[in-house]
Amino acid sequence: MGQAHFSHALKVDPHICFGCSRCMVSCPTEAIRIKKGKAVIYEDRCVDCGECYRSCPVHAIYIKQDDFEKIHMFSHKIALVPHVFFGQFPSQFTQNDIKNAILGAGFTDVVEVEQSVPFLIEQINKYVKKHAEDKPIISSFCPAIVRLIQVKFPSLTSNILLLKPPLDITAYNTRKRLVDQGIDNSDIGLFYITPCAAKIAAIKSPVGEEESQIDGVINMDTLFNRTFTYLSNNKNKMEINREYSKLNFRSRRWPLTEGESKYIKGNNFAIDGIHNVIDFLEKIEDDEVPGVDYLELRACIESCVGGVLLTTNKFLIAERIKNNNDEPEVIKVQNFIHDKEYLESHIAVNKVEPRNIMSLDDNIEKAMQKLTTISDLMKILPQTDCSACGAPNCNALANDIANNESTIEQCIFIQKNMEAENKLKPEESYEILSDIWGKNKFSKYKNLKK
Amino acid sequence: MRFEYDIEAGNFSKAGDASSAFKKVLKQLNVDPQVIKRIVIALYEGEVNIVAHSYGGKIVCDIEPKKVSIVLKDTGPGIPNIEQAMQEGFSTATPAVREMGFGAGMGLCNMNRNANAMNITSSAEDGTRVELIINL
Structure with missing residues (x-):
C-alpha cells in the first residue's frame, strides 16, 4: 500500500x-x-x-473531534450548524429555542451552514452551463464521495464540480462580515458542528483547497447532548432569548436527498448510499448513461440526515425537516450574503487529482506480473470470502499477497491442507492465526472438551 | 496478457459486464484514467453491438506495455454495408432495442473515435470482426 x-x-x-x-x-x-x-x-x-x-x-x-473547550480560545465563538441538527429535537422546541440553547452551551453566535445555498445554487447553474463539455458534473458537496472518486473512479475526477460547498462559503461569509465590523480576525473562532467523519477529514486535509477557514470541529452528538441538557434545564423560561432569521425552503432542503439536483437546471440524478453511488459511477464511467448534466451523490442513505453522528432516526429527521412549514418564505439570499463579490472570488477550488488505490504498480510490466499472480491465486483460494485470513475477501487476500503484505498460509483452507500434507505443523498454523486474530481469541478454548 | 469474454446475444441485462471486468484490470495496471475511459467506451459500444445485433460472440483483449488490442468477433449475420454502418446516427436496431436505451446509431463511430486504429471485416458467412488498437 x-x-x-x-x-x-x-x-x-x-x-x-x-x-x-x-x-x-x-x-x-x-x-x-x-x-x-x-x-x-x-x-x-x-x-x-x-x-x-x-x-x-x-x-x-x-x-476524532476537537476539544470543546477550544472554543474559549476565541472571544467570538461561532457555531456553524448544519440544518439537520434541528431535526433531531422533538417538535415542542422551536428552532429559535434550539439556537438560544446553543448559545447557552457556550457559543456567542449561531450561523446555519446552508445560509449560502441560494448563492451556491446560482453559481452551480452558471458553472454547469459554462462546462458543457465536462458533463456530467459531479457535485463536490459530500467529501466522502469526492474521495471515493479519487481512489476508485480516477477517470471521473475531472467531472467534479470545482466550487466550494456551503460550509466553506458560509465560513468565508461569516468571517468577512465580522472583520468588516472591526473585529480582529484572530478573535474569531469558527466551529463546525459535523454530522459525519468525512466533513472533518475534508477540513483537516482539504481536497483542492489550500487551507480551511474552520478553526475547529465538534461532533454533532456532543453539541446535541449539551444543547438538549440546556433546554431541559430551562424548560419553563429560556434565559437567552435572541431572535434569529430563518433559512428559506431551498436552503433547508439542501442536506436532504434531491436537495441539490432539483434546483440545478438540466437532466440530473440524486443518488444516496455509498454502495448505490458506486454502482451508478461504474455506469457513468462506461458512458452507459448518456445525457446526464448533474449528479448529486451522497455517501449516506437519506443524505446528511443519515450522518453517523446524528442522534435520531434519519427518516424522522427528514420528515421533520420536510414538514417544517412554519417558517415564512420571505427571507432572501441578500439577508445572509455579506459581500457577494468577495465570495465569488473565493468560491473556486483547484483541480481534484486522482489517486488510484486499485493500481498494483506504477510500472505496467510489474503490475502485469502481479495481476498474473492474483489470477493464479484466485484459482486456488476457496472463494468463500470468510475473512478468517484477516482480509475482507479472497480477492483482497490475493491482492495483499501480490503486494507482499500477506502470505498464502493465512488462508485457513490452505493451512488445513498444508497440515494434512505435513507441510505445516499445527503449532505453526496456530501461530499464523493468532498473529491475525490475537492470542486472546484463542485463550478461551484451552480446556475445551471434545 | 490476455482476457477473454463470451458475449451472449440478446441478453441486455449482462451488456456491459465484459467492459466493467476489463476496466477493473486496467485500473489495476495503473493505465492513465483518460485512456481507460476511451478503452471502456469503445469496448462497451462493441459489447452492446454483439448483444443487440449478432448471434453471439467473443471479446479478446490483449494487453502489452505500450498498447491494448481488442478483437470483437461474432458469428453473424454480418454488416451488409460497413461504410453506411459507420455513419453517425445510422442504426438497424429494432424499436424494442431502442426502447431499452440502445441502438442510437453511435456504436461504430464512437468506437472509431476512441481507438487509435480500427479495422472491420464482415460477411454473412463468417460474421463481423472488429479489431481495435488503443495506445497506452
Whole structure:
C-alpha cells in the first residue's frame, strides 16, 4: 500500500476493538484488515464514509473531534450548524429555542451552514452551463464521495464540480462580515458542528483547497447532548432569548436527498448510499448513461440526515425537516450574503487529482506480473470470502499477497491442507492465526472438551 | 496478457459486464484514467453491438506495455454495408432495442473515435470482426 498522506477522522480504539471483522467486511473501499486481533485502517484507501463506525458493535471506532473547550480560545465563538441538527429535537422546541440553547452551551453566535445555498445554487447553474463539455458534473458537496472518486473512479475526477460547498462559503461569509465590523480576525473562532467523519477529514486535509477557514470541529452528538441538557434545564423560561432569521425552503432542503439536483437546471440524478453511488459511477464511467448534466451523490442513505453522528432516526429527521412549514418564505439570499463579490472570488477550488488505490504498480510490466499472480491465486483460494485470513475477501487476500503484505498460509483452507500434507505443523498454523486474530481469541478454548 | 469474454446475444441485462471486468484490470495496471475511459467506451459500444445485433460472440483483449488490442468477433449475420454502418446516427436496431436505451446509431463511430486504429471485416458467412488498437 502507498504511504498515508491524508488526514482521517475515523480512528480505532485498540483497547475496545475485539477483532470481530464487521467493519472490515462493511468497508466499501476494502481499507480495513485485522492484525493481532485489532482492526487496522489503511489510510490511503479510507474515504471517511463512516460505514465502519456504523457497523462496529462496541463503538471501538470513533471520530476524532476537537476539544470543546477550544472554543474559549476565541472571544467570538461561532457555531456553524448544519440544518439537520434541528431535526433531531422533538417538535415542542422551536428552532429559535434550539439556537438560544446553543448559545447557552457556550457559543456567542449561531450561523446555519446552508445560509449560502441560494448563492451556491446560482453559481452551480452558471458553472454547469459554462462546462458543457465536462458533463456530467459531479457535485463536490459530500467529501466522502469526492474521495471515493479519487481512489476508485480516477477517470471521473475531472467531472467534479470545482466550487466550494456551503460550509466553506458560509465560513468565508461569516468571517468577512465580522472583520468588516472591526473585529480582529484572530478573535474569531469558527466551529463546525459535523454530522459525519468525512466533513472533518475534508477540513483537516482539504481536497483542492489550500487551507480551511474552520478553526475547529465538534461532533454533532456532543453539541446535541449539551444543547438538549440546556433546554431541559430551562424548560419553563429560556434565559437567552435572541431572535434569529430563518433559512428559506431551498436552503433547508439542501442536506436532504434531491436537495441539490432539483434546483440545478438540466437532466440530473440524486443518488444516496455509498454502495448505490458506486454502482451508478461504474455506469457513468462506461458512458452507459448518456445525457446526464448533474449528479448529486451522497455517501449516506437519506443524505446528511443519515450522518453517523446524528442522534435520531434519519427518516424522522427528514420528515421533520420536510414538514417544517412554519417558517415564512420571505427571507432572501441578500439577508445572509455579506459581500457577494468577495465570495465569488473565493468560491473556486483547484483541480481534484486522482489517486488510484486499485493500481498494483506504477510500472505496467510489474503490475502485469502481479495481476498474473492474483489470477493464479484466485484459482486456488476457496472463494468463500470468510475473512478468517484477516482480509475482507479472497480477492483482497490475493491482492495483499501480490503486494507482499500477506502470505498464502493465512488462508485457513490452505493451512488445513498444508497440515494434512505435513507441510505445516499445527503449532505453526496456530501461530499464523493468532498473529491475525490475537492470542486472546484463542485463550478461551484451552480446556475445551471434545 | 490476455482476457477473454463470451458475449451472449440478446441478453441486455449482462451488456456491459465484459467492459466493467476489463476496466477493473486496467485500473489495476495503473493505465492513465483518460485512456481507460476511451478503452471502456469503445469496448462497451462493441459489447452492446454483439448483444443487440449478432448471434453471439467473443471479446479478446490483449494487453502489452505500450498498447491494448481488442478483437470483437461474432458469428453473424454480418454488416451488409460497413461504410453506411459507420455513419453517425445510422442504426438497424429494432424499436424494442431502442426502447431499452440502445441502438442510437453511435456504436461504430464512437468506437472509431476512441481507438487509435480500427479495422472491420464482415460477411454473412463468417460474421463481423472488429479489431481495435488503443495506445497506452
